[in-house]
Amino acid sequence: MKYFYIERIAPDGHLNGFYIQKAENLGKVLYAFDETESDGGLYAPRIAEITEAEYEDFPHFYPKNWVYGAEF
Numbered sequence: 001m002k003y004f005y006i007e008r009i010a011p012d013g014h015l016n017g018f019y020i021q022k023a024e025n026l027g028k029v030l031y032a033f034d035e036t037e038s039d040g041g042l043y044a045p046r047i048a049e050i051t052e053a054e055y056e057d058f059p060h061f062y063p064k065n066w067v068y069g070a071e072f
Helices: 026-033 052-057
Strands: 002-009 015-023 044-050 066-069
Touching (some): 015 026
Antiparallel strands (some): 002 015, 044 066
């Protein structure tokens, strides 16, 4: 299992929410951002793979290594 920090970015570029998720891989996390899935492709994700310790200490850290995303 891997650990991820996710930020949801609105079409206007503003942060619309953030959360953490445990998943087998990045594809499982990105699934929610697919046009046919939960947000209907409305939000662009910014995602960082984090450590288990950071996952357990959420929200008291800021991830530095983005794995994928639409950084603005």
